[in-house]
Amino acid sequence: MEAGDHDFGAAVRTKRLVLVDLWAPWCGPCRMVAPVLEKLSHEFADSLKVVKVDVDQSPRTAQRYEARSIPMLLFMRDGDLVETVVGAQPEHVLRARIEALR
Numbered sequence: 001m002e003a004g005d006h007d008f009g010a011a012v013r014t015k016r017l018v019l020v021d022l023w024a025p026w027c028g029p030c031r032m033v034a035p036v037l038e039k040l041s042h043e044f045a046d047s048l049k050v051v052k053v054d055v056d057q058s059p060r061t062a063q064r065y066e067a068r069s070i071p072m073l074l075f076m077r078d079g080d081l082v083e084t085v086v087g088a089q090p091e092h093v094l095r096a097r098i099e100a101l102r
Helices: 008-012 028-043 059-064 091-101
Strands: 017-023 048-054 072-077 080-086
Touching: 008 017, 008 048, 017 028, 017 091, 028 048, 028 091, 072 091, 080 091
Parallel strands: 017 048
Antiparallel strands: 017 072, 072 080
């Protein structure tokens, strides 16, 4: 799911674990992690919601979470930030974080 400044709050307000991908189209590492997030979103479809936020199109959300380096992954629950991961991470690292947090 994609979200922006106007609908971010509604997108992350859920009992399920939410993984927010703060990214930009020009970001090489963001493009590298995108297929991993797609795969994990299918694998954990029952317990994980993946939300993509383009930082260029949603500057207020990027500023709110101090996204100075992307990709920046926010793990959230009930609209609250649980954990932040900065930089492209390998699939096994992200899978382990999801399993630990869900």
